Amino acid sequence: MNRLFTKYGLLLLLILLPLSVSAQKEVRKNIRKGNKEYNQQKYSEATAFYEKAVKENASSKEANYNLGNTLYKQKEWDKSIEQYNHYISLEQENPVEAADGWHNIGNAMLQKKELQKSMEAYKMALRLNPKDEETRYNLAVVQKMIQDQQQKNQGQGEQEQQQQQQQNNDQQNQSPQNQQDKEKKAEQSEQPEQMSRDNARQLLQAIEQDEKQTQDKVQQIKAQEREEQAENNRRNNKNW
Numbered sequence: 001m002n003r004l005f006t007k008y009g010l011l012l013l014l015i016l017l018p019l020s021v022s023a024q025k026e027v028r029k030n031i032r033k034g035n036k037e038y039n040q041q042k043y044s045e046a047t048a049f050y051e052k053a054v055k056e057n058a059s060s061k062e063a064n065y066n067l068g069n070t071l072y073k074q075k076e077w078d079k080s081i082e083q084y085n086h087y088i089s090l091e092q093e094n095p096v097e098a099a100d101g102w103h104n105i106g107n108a109m110l111q112k113k114e115l116q117k118s119m120e121a122y123k124m125a126l127r128l129n130p131k132d133e134e135t136r137y138n139l140a141v142v143q144k145m146i147q148d149q150q151q152k153n154q155g156q157g158e159q160e161q162q163q164q165q166q167q168n169n170d171q172q173n174q175s176p177q178n179q180q181d182k183e184k185k186a187e188q189s190e191q192p193e194q195m196s197r198d199n200a201r202q203l204l205q206a207i208e209q210d211e212k213q214t215q216d217k218v219q220q221i222k223a224q225e226r227e228e229q230a231e232n233n234r235r236n237n238k239n240w
Contacts, residue, residue, distance in 0.1 A: 077108045
């Protein structure tokens with residue numbers, strides 16, 4: 001793993017496109033200054049010199065490539081990818097040099113955790129330079145990372161499916177008990193409401209009152225019957 005992400009060597013000054021002598025000298029001077037700052041790990045200062053060189057000559061392969069490196073070192077992934085792409089568009093003569101650009105794009109994509117794009121960039125580099133063992137190693141690492149991620153996602157999907165199945169089983173197992181609870185509640189709702197103590201006392205008093213009144217009526221009827229019997233006896237005595 002310690003070999004991953006390499007390929008940041010600076011391009012040396014090449015033959016520049018036809019420019020004025022003064023412009024050529026300015027571009028070369030800024031690239032040399034940028035290289036010096038880069039080697040001292042002063043990436044911000046190096047960026048400024050490379051940007052001046054690109055401004056003087058937008059077609060400078062070395063200025064664009066080296067600018068991509070300094071942006072990468074400053075974790076400006078998107079900007080570095082843009083510079084590498086521009087460099088690749090300029091490098092039409094040397095496939096090995098263009099492969100280095102694709103290798104670094106793969107590195108930047110990997111830093112962004114865009115594994116699929118990183119893998120495709122490494123493949124492009126190997127198409128241009130099949131003998132590049134560093135790129136081949138990085139490609140193998142990224143492919144393993146993609147495989148691990150797919151297995152992890154698959155495992156999570158299976159786990160979620162098992163949890164859902166368990167939840168469904170739990171609900172099914174609880175259904176009969178829930179039905180019994182509902183039936184029990186229905187039976188309880190049909191039972192008469194329990195009487196309060198005051199209501200029971202009042203009802204008892206009413207029954208006792210009714211019973212007393214009934215007994216009084218019975219006594220009155222019996223007394224009346226006795227009086228009638230006595231009257232009949234008196235009448236019979238008189239007839240005698």
